[in-house]
Amino acid sequence: xxxxxLMHKVIGSLALLPLIPSxxxxxxxxxxARADYNGWTPHQHWDEVWHETMLDxxxxxxxxxxxxxAFMIMYRRKGHGERGKMPKLSAQAKVxxxxxxxxxxxxxxxxxxxxxxxxxxxxxxxxxxxxxxxxTGTMWNWNYVDxxxxxxxxxxxxxxxxxxxxxxxxxxxxxxxxMNRYRLTEDLMPGRVTWEWFMPDQLGESVVTxxxxxxxxxxxxxxxxxxxxxxxxxxxxxxxxxxxPAGTAxxxxxxx
Amino acid sequence: MSGFMGHEPDGRPGQPKTxxxxxxTLDHKVIGxxxxxxxxxxxxxxxxxxxxxxxxxxxxxPDITDNGDIYxxxxxxHGAVMVLGFQIPALLGFVANWAVPIMVGGKDMAFPRVNAxxxxxxxxxxxxxxxxxxxxxxxxxxxxGYPPYSLTDGAGNTALYSFIVVVLGMSSVFGAxxxxxxxxxxRCKGMGWFQMPLTVWCVFTANVIQLxxxxxxxxxxxxxxxxxxxxxxxxxxxxxxxxxxxxxxxxFYSHPAVYVILLPFMGIMFEIFAVxxxxxxxxxxxxxxxxxxxxxxxxxVWVHHAYVAGLPDWLRLLQTFTTLLISLPFGLLMLSLTGTxxxxxxxxxxxxxxxxxAFMMLIIGALTGIPNALSAVDYGISDSYVIMSHFHYVMxxxxxxxxxAGVFFWFPKLSGRMCNEFLTKATAAGFFVGMNIVxxxxxxxxxxxxxxxxxxxxxxxxxxxxxxxxxxxxxxxYITFVSALLTIVTWLHGAIAGEKATSANPWGxxxxxxxxxxxxxxxxxxxxPVICPEGWHPYNFIDNPKPQFEPHPGTSGHH
Numbered sequence: 001x002x003x004x005x006l007m008h009k010v011i012g013s014l015a016l017l018p019l020i021p022s023x024x025x026x027x028x029x030x031x032x033a034r035a036d037y038n039g040w041t042p043h044q045h046w047d048e049v050w051h052e053t054m055l056d057x058x059x060x061x062x063x064x065x066x067x068x069x070a071f072m073i074m075y076r077r078k079g080h081g082e083r084g085k086m087p088k089l090s091a092q093a094k095v096x097x098x099x100x101x102x103x104x105x106x107x108x109x110x111x112x113x114x115x116x117x118x119x120x121x122x123x124x125x126x127x128x129x130x131x132x133x134x135x136t137g138t139m140w141n142w143n144y145v146d147x148x149x150x151x152x153x154x155x156x157x158x159x160x161x162x163x164x165x166x167x168x169x170x171x172x173x174x175x176x177x178x179m180n181r182y183r184l185t186e187d188l189m190p191g192r193v194t195w196e197w198f199m200p201d202q203l204g205e206s207v208v209t210x211x212x213x214x215x216x217x218x219x220x221x222x223x224x225x226x227x228x229x230x231x232x233x234x235x236x237x238x239x240x241x242x243x244x245p246a247g248t249a250x251x252x253x254x255x256x
Numbered sequence: 257m258s259g260f261m262g263h264e265p266d267g268r269p270g271q272p273k274t275x276x277x278x279x280x281t282l283d284h285k286v287i288g289x290x291x292x293x294x295x296x297x298x299x300x301x302x303x304x305x306x307x308x309x310x311x312x313x314x315x316x317x318p319d320i321t322d323n324g325d326i327y328x329x330x331x332x333x334h335g336a337v338m339v340l341g342f343q344i345p346a347l348l349g350f351v352a353n354w355a356v357p358i359m360v361g362g363k364d365m366a367f368p369r370v371n372a373x374x375x376x377x378x379x380x381x382x383x384x385x386x387x388x389x390x391x392x393x394x395x396x397x398x399x400x401g402y403p404p405y406s407l408t409d410g411a412g413n414t415a416l417y418s419f420i421v422v423v424l425g426m427s428s429v430f431g432a433x434x435x436x437x438x439x440x441x442x443r444c445k446g447m448g449w450f451q452m453p454l455t456v457w458c459v460f461t462a463n464v465i466q467l468x469x470x471x472x473x474x475x476x477x478x479x480x481x482x483x484x485x486x487x488x489x490x491x492x493x494x495x496x497x498x499x500x501x502x503x504x505x506x507x508f509y510s511h512p513a514v515y516v517i518l519l520p521f522m523g524i525m526f527e528i529f530a531v532x533x534x535x536x537x538x539x540x541x542x543x544x545x546x547x548x549x550x551x552x553x554x555x556x557v558w559v560h561h562a563y564v565a566g567l568p569d570w571l572r573l574l575q576t577f578t579t580l581l582i583s584l585p586f587g588l589l590m591l592s593l594t595g596t597x598x599x600x601x602x603x604x605x606x607x608x609x610x611x612x613x614a615f616m617m618l619i620i621g622a623l624t625g626i627p628n629a630l631s632a633v634d635y636g637i638s639d640s641y642v643i644m645s646h647f648h649y650v651m652x653x654x655x656x657x658x659x660x661a662g663v664f665f666w667f668p669k670l671s672g673r674m675c676n677e678f679l680t681k682a683t684a685a686g687f688f689v690g691m692n693i694v695x696x697x698x699x700x701x702x703x704x705x706x707x708x709x710x711x712x713x714x715x716x717x718x719x720x721x722x723x724x725x726x727x728x729x730x731x732x733x734y735i736t737f738v739s740a741l742l743t744i745v746t747w748l749h750g751a752i753a754g755e756k757a758t759s760a761n762p763w764g765x766x767x768x769x770x771x772x773x774x775x776x777x778x779x780x781x782x783x784x785p786v787i788c789p790e791g792w793h794p795y796n797f798i799d800n801p802k803p804q805f806e807p808h809p810g811t812s813g814h815h
Binding site: 043046049050053054056057058060061064065067068071072075076077078082083084085086087089094097098101102105106108109112113115116117118119120122123124139172173174176178180183184185186187189190191192194196207209210211212213214215216217218219220222 | 324325328396398400402404405408410411493494497498499500533534535536538539541542545564565566569572573576577580581583584587588590591594596597598599600601602603604612615616619620623624626627630631632633634635636638639640704705707708709710711712713715716797798
């Protein structure tokens with residue numbers, strides 16, 4: 001029965017079909033980097049992907065739960081001697097019930113992977129005009145030094161609309177710098193410089209917390225990022241640098 | 257049928273009667289019960305730690321303590337004891353030791369003496385872990401023990417931590433070798449690999465994963481002690497080490513370890529689903545292969561614990577994909593579980609209530625895992641309550657509800673008595689509702705940015721979602737607490753004063769531990785070695801041939 005086994009192969013390979021549009025979508029939607037992510041800031045982009053992922057898993061969960069609940073109610077035992085009537089699966093059905101669900105799962109995985117890849121590129125490519133800030137974590141303090149040499153603890157003041165990149169290192173144990181509004185976390189550790197960048201797009205204050213366990217006062221290690229207008233920022237810089245000798249400012253800015 | 261596990265179907269003595277016999281026993285069933293007692297004791301200790309933390313977090317500001325070290329000690333004890341003292345011993349100790357040898361028709365484990373050593377190593381580990389509550393420099397570096405913090409004096413006694421992990425690891429490895437040999441060589445005549453119950457397959461696979469990965473964990477924590485006390489510097493960048501080495505080594509074991517927990521508890525679900533629905537497991541062979549597929553797939557997922565730890569971007573993207581691949585074998589297992597109900601004949605017994613509730617929690621827990629696999633999404637939710645809520649839904653709630661389902665399922669075989677059915681169902685409902693109120697709101701708090709491992713959240717005091725979620729979560733704790741307490745009361749009541757079991761097979765299983773043994777299996781489990789006849793299958797509820805027994809040596813007539 002050579003023909004029959006060939007037929008099996010053909011039918012089996014048909015089950016791979018859903019992979020093709022998924023792959024096509026993958027390569028189409030994830031170029032190395034896009035110049036403009038629909039005009040989204042990185043955290044708006046994050047929110048989009050988050051909502052899409054949530055929608056995805058909600059649909060999966062609701063469908064799965066409805067089917068399970070339906071089975072639970074429909075197949076209650078009615079008589080004392082009643083047995084289950086699981087239909088005998090043919091050889092093709094056995095293979096099909098593995099290959100087709102796997103292709104569906106893989107399709108959804110690839111769909112989400114592409115979204116994540118795109119977002120990853122957005123979050124991990126620093127704009128050329130980003131202002132650098134050096135961040136040092138210690139138990140239990142965040143120390144920011146910006147390019148003007150302004151040295152602050154647990155508070156970073158930045159002008160609105162200008163991307164900021166943080167270059168981070170820890171002096172003692174692991175810490176993790178999480179900016180609540182900007183949806184970004186990255187660990188700080190001794191021996192390596194890590195970084196993250198964000199786009200301050202709205203005036204006001206937002207919370208910064210530590211997200212890697214760092215001892216007794218781990219939950220006391222928090223601060224804020226204050227976004228101000230360009231004019232306010234210029235005034236802030238003038239005020240801060242006036243009280244700092246110029247030489248120190250340059251030295252600390254040169255550190256990174 | 258006298259007393260606890262006291263039945264001797266073939267008249268042979270051997271069930272423990274004195275304390276000495278209990279302690280020096282080599283019987284896999286008694287050792288299994290020792291594992292269970294250790295696991296439940298650990299569950300109580302770690303549960304009390306969880307309750308203390310939950311009450312502390314009920315409102316902003318100090319509630320019952322303002323001491324960060326005390327809170328961190330509770331947190332460390334909760335995580336470490338729940339994982340290493342409760343879940344792994346309950347599944348790879350109790351289920352593996354008590355149930356698996358009987359399910360495969362063996363008279364004991366392959367190496368009974370090694371088995372006794374494993375259980376006492378576990379108890380040593382549990383007692384050492386409890387000692388951590390009273391020693392002056394108690395370990396507070398969490399169950400993960402990340403350096404450089406674990407190398408500082410603030411973290412407490414690193415040597416104790418390393419030692420406990422190594423002791424428990426040895427217990428696991430000895431147990432794993434023993435169980436793998438039992439499944440491979442102690443199966444009764446006529447039972448092929450594809451005639452084993454799925455519980456056996458899941459426990460077997462979990463133990464293979466243990467064998468491959470536990471040595472890596474042991475190495476990583478031994479290096480920790482070498483670093484701290486002898487100044488080796490594997491994890492110290494000042495002398496050329498790297499702090500990330502530890503995270504890679506640790507999660508190379510510890511993510512597969514979650515499948516070590518997941519697979520056996522899904523195995524319990526399969527057993528209870530099939531028996532309650534009197535139905536064949538959907539696509540049995542494919543399900544077995546999905547279980548086996550966890551071995552290679554789980555070896556390539558550890559980086560998702562370190563997406564924000566400063567690893568190279570290409571590694572994050574690569575492991576995002578390999579992590580997502582776990583959804584294939586896992587999805588097939590979920591499909592098989594639901595499929596097992598299809599055209600079944602479901603009887604909602606007490607164990608089935610627990611298993612059904614565990615399955616519901618597993619659906620939520622599994623789906624909330626998908627976003628965490630995406631590295632870019634993880635930048636926003638890493639180390640937040642989103643992660644905490646996810647793994648509590650999967651491991652903590654679904655896992656412990658399945659374990660409890662299994663305890664209720666095999667309870668008549670342990671004690672010869674039945675648990676009160678109403679209490680069994682009421683506690684299942686209470687635990688399910690309570691844990692949803694504990695963990696559901698915390699997921700929303702996590703989306704708002706609430707980080708894990710915090711004793712207070714004054715920075716979010718004006719965020720109504722977080723404050724309300726914490727408040728409701730603490731209310732949910734009280735429901736869960738009462739339910740868990742009642743569950744233990746139900747067992748004690750069942751063991752002491754429960755209705756006597758009248759059948760050796762109260763749930764109508766086709767598996768050997770119910771069909772071929774007495775109400776309480778005696779020494780050697782079966783009167784004479786059991787034989788699975790041609791065409792026997794543990795999930796054939798329609799025309800399964802009855803298991804047969806080799807003739808008793810005394811009655812064979814010619815020798």
